[in-house]
Amino acid sequence: MKDKEIQFIGKITAGITHEVNNVFASVREISGLLTDILSLTSDESFKHKEKFNTSLEKILNQENRGVKLISQLNKFAHLPDSQSSEIDINENIQHLIFLTERFGRVKSIQLQMQPAEQEKKVVSNPFYLQMALFYCVEYFLNNLKAGGKIFFNHYNNQNNYSINISAEGEVFNLQKLFNDPSSMELSNLSKTLEVLDAAHEFDKTNKSVKIKLSIEK
Incomplete structure (x- = not known):
């Protein structure tokens, strides 16, 4: 594979990683908003609160993992620069x-x-x-x-x-x-x-x- 072809693949991949990062940023923002809303409710008024909090924590953990993966992929995509x-x-x-x-x-x-x-x-x-x-x-x-x-x-x-x-x-x-x-x-x-x-x-x-x-x- 020629250097120009490698650079082309790198540029496209790097561009996609930036877009995926935007997706994760939206997930983080929405998850944070839901967490804030849940904090205003009582256990009595929302009996599934604990399950929702557990699920949101898992979502945030996966979001953090995804950001780390995309960050490393972006770094890899810039190697041919x-x-x-x-x-x-x-x-x-x-x-x-x-x-x-x-x-x-x-x-x-x-x-x-x-x-x-x-x-x-x-x-x-x-x-x-x-x-x-x-x-x-x-x-x-x-x-x-x-x-x-x-x-x-x-x-x-x-x-x-x-x-x-x-x-x-x-x-x-x-x-x-x-x-x-x-x-x-x-x-x-x-x-x-x-x-x-x-x-x-x-x-x-x-x-x-x-x-x-x-x-x-």
Whole structure:
């Protein structure tokens, strides 16, 4: 897919997220109004008051969840806005975990991150970097059995800045581990990014797999 096509999808998606946010704002306003009206009634005059309050609380909780989801989707939609920009690695990984945690939850696999103590920013392509990280997650999700864990950490490494995505747990098939389509996609994407180098490490002793992404400073 060409950059202009990616940007087109991003712009349309971002526009829709703003409209959906307006819908949630209306839901919040109406729910608040109903809550205020109910607070003026007595339990005797409205015997279903408790049930209505419980229902309104659930509506507000779902509205808050929806706003958070749309906010993250909007952030994702704006990734193609720039082909090269300064990226906060902690924030970038946290965003990816939020976007992919449902895939992990379906397969009973946890995604965890160890944030760097100091804020670290690198210059790269935000969209392709996020895509590369996603392929790493997908790679592990395809090969780990339920109960596995995926870990993120990052650090300075001489002339490069490294993002390590490692996994612990039992894999389905060791022979197919490095023939996974996501691994191939990651290799192709590394060539597209130019500044990204991907390497695999596998430890048969503790059944852990690690992918290291190196970004030039």
